[in-house]
Amino acid sequence: LKSAYLWTAAMGWWDTGADPLMPSDFRLGLAPNKHVAHPDAKRLAHELVEVTGLLDHVERLPIVPAREEHVLLVHDAKYVDRVKRESNETGGDCGDGVSPFGLGAYDLALKGLGASLGLLESVVHGKVKNGYALVHPAGHHAEPDRGRGFCMFNNGAISAEYAIKKLGLRRVAIVDLDVHHGNGAEKIFWKRNDVLTISIHQDRCFPPDSGFASSRGGGKGFGYNFNIPLPPGSGTEAYLYALEKLVAPALRRFKPDVIIVPSGLDANIMDPLARQSVTADGFAAITRGMMRVAEELVHGRLVYLQEGGYSPQYTPICIHRIIETLANVTTLAEDPYGYIINTQYGQVLEPWQRAAIDELRPHVKDIR
Numbered sequence: 001l002k003s004a005y006l007w008t009a010a011m012g013w014w015d016t017g018a019d020p021l022m023p024s025d026f027r028l029g030l031a032p033n034k035h036v037a038h039p040d041a042k043r044l045a046h047e048l049v050e051v052t053g054l055l056d057h058v059e060r061l062p063i064v065p066a067r068e069e070h071v072l073l074v075h076d077a078k079y080v081d082r083v084k085r086e087s088n089e090t091g092g093d094c095g096d097g098v099s100p101f102g103l104g105a106y107d108l109a110l111k112g113l114g115a116s117l118g119l120l121e122s123v124v125h126g127k128v129k130n131g132y133a134l135v136h137p138a139g140h141h142a143e144p145d146r147g148r149g150f151c152m153f154n155n156g157a158i159s160a161e162y163a164i165k166k167l168g169l170r171r172v173a174i175v176d177l178d179v180h181h182g183n184g185a186e187k188i189f190w191k192r193n194d195v196l197t198i199s200i201h202q203d204r205c206f207p208p209d210s211g212f213a214s215s216r217g218g219g220k221g222f223g224y225n226f227n228i229p230l231p232p233g234s235g236t237e238a239y240l241y242a243l244e245k246l247v248a249p250a251l252r253r254f255k256p257d258v259i260i261v262p263s264g265l266d267a268n269i270m271d272p273l274a275r276q277s278v279t280a281d282g283f284a285a286i287t288r289g290m291m292r293v294a295e296e297l298v299h300g301r302l303v304y305l306q307e308g309g310y311s312p313q314y315t316p317i318c319i320h321r322i323i324e325t326l327a328n329v330t331t332l333a334e335d336p337y338g339y340i341i342n343t344q345y346g347q348v349l350e351p352w353q354r355a356a357i358d359e360l361r362p363h364v365k366d367i368r
């Protein structure tokens with residue numbers, strides 16, 4: 001069975017317009033610039049997949065756009081109507097003023113969601129062993145009634161709900177590896193015990209007021225939201241330790257039918273929006289770790305959905321490495337940046353990182 005891969009050039013056409021985060025203003029010393037979430041990093045990732053020949057080793061799945069009914073699995077009609085109208089008429093913002101979209105963005109977002117659902121369906125029906133949907137825009141900050149953090153619709157959360165409501169699965173796990181908190185799925189599944197939401201992120205990065213370890217779900221959902229905030233400076237070993245001591249044991253207790261991985265590369269050591277130190281080799285090791293637990297628990301069924309990653313130089317290398325690992329091939333001999341970063345500070349598990357992870361080990365027991 002092959003590993004699936006999904007991308008369309010249309011994804012690279014997502015229009016972020018003039019940057020509202022840092023609008024150019026010569027009086028403030030701000031030159032004109034692209035929005036940090038411009039899709040170039042993802043487009044370059046796809047080009048790398050093509051250039052190295054990795055594309056020949058994966059199963060390229062066609063993208064069938066999702067429909068409004070799918071968006072409505074987790075989002076409110078009022079929010080969907082607003083972005084649909086603005087997308088048809090003027091362009092607009094997903095909800096927080098830093099997440100702009102252009103004309104036709106709604107239709108483009110349905111392509112990304114369709115890629116996510118198509119991958120999920122192929123994995124669940126055993127047509128592919130696992131896969132990577134290189135979608136843009138990201139989704140994991142989107143909440144029922146608003147987009148935020150460069151996200152319009154929550155591809156991962158909608159996929160989890162789709163798996164349960166439409167594909168008849170019993171339990172779905174979301175393991176969010178983006179460096180920012182997976183606040184959308186946390187909110188959407190807060191009171192649910194059939195969707196385990198795990199998020200490993202940099203402590204108080206974005207959103208700055210969420211992602212605390214003490215946010216554990218409510219009602220019968222208590223214990224089924226598992227936040228793992230890591231201190232800035234955490235690298236590959238911290239991630240592997242969190243995987244071994246928290247994520248894998250939590251998944252073993254939960255016994256999911258499929259694992260969805262919102263896959264941000266912004267925990268990499270070159271990223272401008274965070275202060276973590278994971279390398280491309282580190283992402284490969286983390287992916288192998290995820291593959292091992294997926295093998296043990298869900299017949300290897302892993303659904304990787306692209307989230308953030310803002311270094312146009314390094315994000316493509318990291319994405320490429322993950323896709324290689326999922327497909328069990330090597331088409332790029334080594335990390336070209338490796339000679340600079342692999343020996344830099346931040347790879348080794350530091351005592352305070354170990355302590356932050358060990359402290360959360362009792363949380364595993366509340367999953368049944």
Ligand code: 6DK
Nearest residue numbers: 098138140141149150180206307308309
């Ligand atoms: N901070 C993401 O990578 C998006 O998780 C990250 C979004 C970071 C936004 C940074 C930002 C503010 C703005 C205003 C006030 C306080 C903080 F979703 C992904 F793309 F994956 O705007």
Ligand code: ZN
Nearest residue numbers: 178180264308
């Ligand atoms: Zn992010």
